[in-house]
Amino acid sequence: MRSLIIAKALKIRWPNISIHFILNKQVSYFNDCPYIVHGCQNSPTKDTATVNRIIEQVSPNLVIFDASGRAAQFKKAKATGAKVAFISQHNKKRSRGLKLNRLASTDIHWVAQPDYCIKPISLWQRVKLALFNKKAPKNLGPVFELSSDEYQAKLLVRYDLVRENYLVFNAGSGGHLVSGKLAADIYYQAAQEFYLQTGIQCIVIFGDNYPKELPENNDIICIKSITNKDFISLIIAAQACVISAGDTLLQCITLHKPCVAAPVSPDQPMRLKLCQAKRLVLAAAPLSESLVLQAKRLITQNERQALLNNMAKQAPLNALELIVEDIASLFTFDQKTQ
Structure with missing residues (x-):
């Protein structure tokens, strides 16, 4: 990619x-x-x-x-x-x-x-x-492709989303397992619960390696595969993101997008720890309950602004x-x- x-x-x-x-x-x-x-x-x-x-x-x-x-x-x-x-x-x-x-x-x-x-x-x-x-x-x-405001607007129309009024949920490529359970399923469960508790629209990107059929849900937008440009565009236009602690974590920080992250593979805990030490992310366990709890914190003004302030201190690249x-x-x- x-x-x-x-x-x-x-x-x-x-x-x-x-x-x-x-x-x-x-x-x-x-x-x-x-x-x-x-x-x-x-x-x-x-x-x-x-x-x-x-x-x-x-x-x-x-x-x-x-x-x-x-x-x-x-x-x-x-x-x-x-x-x-x-x-x-x-x-x-x-x-x-x-x-x-x-x-x-x-x-x-x-x-x-x-x-x-x-x-x-x-x-x-x-x-x-x-x-x-x-x-x-x-x-x-992280290396990624940026998009124009016009491109983002068209993408939001395609998925019937409103800028700054939805959360992106993504557990990586779709094949990661956490205690024998697909991380993508855990994040989907978290998105469902978060929507029920807050009424905020959620879009779940399951990943290319997700091995099952996508669930049908009238309340949650479910996508399996998406281009990097579209993925970054959805992150930019989102209110916040609930993600794994892989490259997407660094992308969110670079884009100054408030996020919750949990480790879903062996290389991710250290990255999450380093980002958490800089107060650039709200860390969660890879469990639905933990993800929902932190996501609810994420949409409060104080937590959101604190993350944005800390992200702003990082040199933009x-x-x-x-x-x-x-x-x-x-x-x-x-x-x-x-």
């Missing part, structure tokens, strides 16, 4: 460029990619021979490794004359990108986390950067815009750009 968002932004900035994706042939979205697609029999990270052959054939000006890629693939891209960009999303991935066997071949390194959600780089990592004359990884936060500008600074595109 993130790579598609970046690709779309690059195509808008430079309409004549040719964009290629290297994907596992087994993934469900293989045939849905709107760009030139090259297939691997396995994850591209594990299929270095195929990836390197494709890089040599395409001879690109830029290769972006989005939380993926072997050192040998970085070296191959660099050897063909390409600029090499790497996106990491947590400490472990960032450290991998700062290893000597990748660092020498990397021109720019972005981190899809804000400063407050990731540790500063170590002294040894700074020494390595200095030795190779490389810039430190740049913490950008448009990660997508920064990525495009960084790429522009790497070199000048012309009609020969691949």
Whole structure:
């Protein structure tokens, strides 16, 4: 998803460029990619021979490794004359990108986390950067596509919603389990109870990986799949959100949208703890009762304003815009750009 968002932004900035994706042939979205697609029999990270052959054939000006890629693939891209960009999303991935066997071949390194959600780089990592004359990884936060007010207005009409008069409920991609129960079902139950207690409209986005049929409910709007642009648009126009503690939490904070969040996967408790320490979110347990309790707090003026005030203290970053500008600074595109 993130790579598609970046690709779309690059195509808008430079309409004549040719964009290629290297994907596992087994993934469900293989045939849905709107760009030139090259297939691997396995994850591209594990299929270095195929990836390197494709890089040599395409001879690109830029290769972006989005939380993926072997050192040998970085070296191959660099050897063909390409600029090499790497996106990491947590400490472990960032450290991998700062290893000597990748660092020498990397021109720019972005981190899809804000400063407050990731540790500063170590002294040894700074020494390595200095030795190779490389810039430190740049913490950008979440990458997403913004929309216009007109676009949002049309979307609200489609779902029969009123701006600032509904809550978004989403537990992530739809496949997470909490104590054997689908997190999406827990959030749906919370939305039902919240609506009964407050009368405020709720929209539940179940996620692409939700394995069951969507429930039919005249009071709750239920959606399985939605584009990132539409998802962000619904968040922007909402009164507040009840979400998991994944990337959507960081998106809400970046957009200054009050939210309740609960952890639904092993990597989320620490992120939630860090955001809670900054008083940027109301934390809940992944239980319907807890989510409803915190959501009711969220719509009170004092709680809402406190969150908004704390969010306003965070430096505003448009990660997508920064990525495009960084790429522009790497070199000048012309009609020969691949």
